[in-house]
Amino acid sequence: MTVIIHSARLVTDGRITEQAWIEMTDAVVTATGTGDxxxxxxxxxxxDTDGDGTPAGSVEVVDAAGDWLTPGFIDIHGHGGGAAAYDDGAEAIATAVAVHRAHGTxxxxxxxxxASVADLAERAAVIAELTASDPLILGSHLxxxxxxxxxxxxxTAELLIAPTPADIDTLLAAADGTLRQITIAPELNGGLDAVRTFSSAGVRVAVGHTDADYETTLAAFDAGATLLTHAFNAMNGIHHRKPxxxxxxxxxxxxxEIINDGTHVHPDVVRMLFGEAPGRVVMITDAxxxxxxxDGAYTLGGLDVTVRxxxxxxxxxxxxxxxxxGSTLLLDDAVKRAVTDVRVPIEQAVDAVTGAPARALGLxxxxxSLRTGFAADAVLLNSELTVRGVWAHGARLR
Ligand SMILES: [Zn+2]
Structure with missing residues (x-):
């Protein structure tokens, strides 16, 4: 199956290309160009390429009519959606990811x-199975x-513990190579050793939910951490003597990572981050x-939450x-807010949900990106940046 989307304003790799087209065949972008x-x-x-009088294959042609075309969005940190949580097994995961996929993720x-290490191991094992069967699921984040x-x-405070080699082994074994990311407070006893162990196992380690100061955070990056979990939230802020x-x-x-929902971080602070860390800002939902x-009553990891x-x-x-x-953010809204409230150029807003998260994961x-050879994941957005179409792994989802 081949899909051609033409007459688009293509935003990929930090650039806008007018009158662009892409061709996707099965799961891959097979050609790109401009004009006619x-x-x-x-x-x-x-x-009739082989001259026998029959077409070689079917082609779906989509006229973007000047709308924005971007790579598919990648959410490296989210907990659920559609009234379902990723903690609650395969059926709940299917419900929740469907909501995000309809919004471009x-x-x-x-x-x-x-949760307890035993519960987390069980849940990571469920996600390991789904990761093996569904290419749109990239693994788990603890x-x-x-x-x-x-x-x-x-x-839940009572469930927070310092890392031990035994617990680390249990979690790595349960995830079976599909643990993508873990958030760690590096100042805990054994924290820096845990950073080393997880990062040498191929897991992206994030510093977060932490009391770490500047020096301890640098030590964590030295030990192999490559991410900051939802910058500014659940960590010490910026002070001129205590950075x-x-x-x-x-x-x-x-x-x-940044939660750009207008509530977690002020838009002007988000703009500062884009200015100070070009190409390294990853917008997440933490949904x-x-x-x-x-709106209404929910639970999150066993805690009662009210959404107003x-x-x-x-x-x-x-x-x-x-x-x-957590938030109720969807990534299309994060992109829209980045352009309208944070006032960064659309190339930067799109990069923060496409190229930047891919780089953060080493993928x-x-x-x-929508360059030739990349995954056939694409999002069509109208001039108001509302999602009009979503393709993932070559199939149309919306
Ligand atoms: Zn979270």
Whole structure:
């Protein structure tokens, strides 16, 4: 099956190309160009190339009519959607990823909130099976249990522990090579050793939910960490004498996750991050079950959460609620906000959900671009940046 999308404003690899077209055959981008030259490809793909009077194959032609065409979005940190959580097994995962896919996220890392090591191992094993059968699932992300209780956010304090070699082995074995990412507070006892062990096992290690200062964060990056989990949230902020993890990350060659939902971080601070870390800002959803679902009562990793006006907060008995508990963000909205509220160029906004996350995961040889040879993952957005079409692994999802 071949799909040609033409007359698009293509945004990929930090550039805009007007009047662009791409050709996708099965799971791969097989050609790109500009202007009317796509017509030759339809003749080649559908025409009677072998001279026996029958077409060689079917071609679907999509007229983008000047709309934006981008690589598929990659969410490296999210917990669920559509009233379902990634912690709750294969059926819940299918429900949740479907919501994100309809909003342009073609590849997802499935984040698990803190639980006991035994429960996490079981859940990571479920995701390992799904990763083997579904190319759109990139593996799991353990957000806990090796986190600081003082920066627990929406994680259960009693389940937070310091890393031990035995627990690390259990989790790595259960994930069976599909553990993509782990968030660690490096100041914990054994924290830096854990960073080394996970990163030498091929897992991307993120510093987060941490009390680490500037020096400890740098030590974690030295030990192999390459990411900062939702920059500014659940960590020490920027102080002129105590620069903290964000400044350490800006000065190191690491990626910085950001939740650009207008609630977690002020748009002007998001803009500062884009300016200070070009190509290294990764917009994530950190979405919980209420993303793409109604306001109301939810649970997150066993904690009660109330969602009002799309903002999820822990129930602490107060009128306004407690800590922010994940988001209800979808990546198309993050892109729209980056352009309209944060006011970064669309090339940078798109890079933060395509090329930058692919680089953060070390998958930038196949994902995050619409160059020839890359995955057939594409999103068509109208002039308001609302999703019009989604293709993933060559199949149309919306
Ligand atoms: Zn999270």
């Amino acid at each position: 030259t796509w017509r030759e490809r339809t003749a080649a793909a559908s025409g 073609t590849r997802s890392v499935l984040s698990l909130v803190t 957000e806990g249990p090796f986190l600081d209780a003082g920066h627990k956010g929406a994680h 903290g993890p964000v400044i350490a990350a800006l000065g190191s060659n690491v990626s910085l 919980m079950a209420a993303a793409g679902a109604a 006006n799309g903002v999820a907060r822990l129930d602490d008995g107060s009128e306004t609620g407690g800590s922010i508990a 930038d040889g196949t994902l995050g």
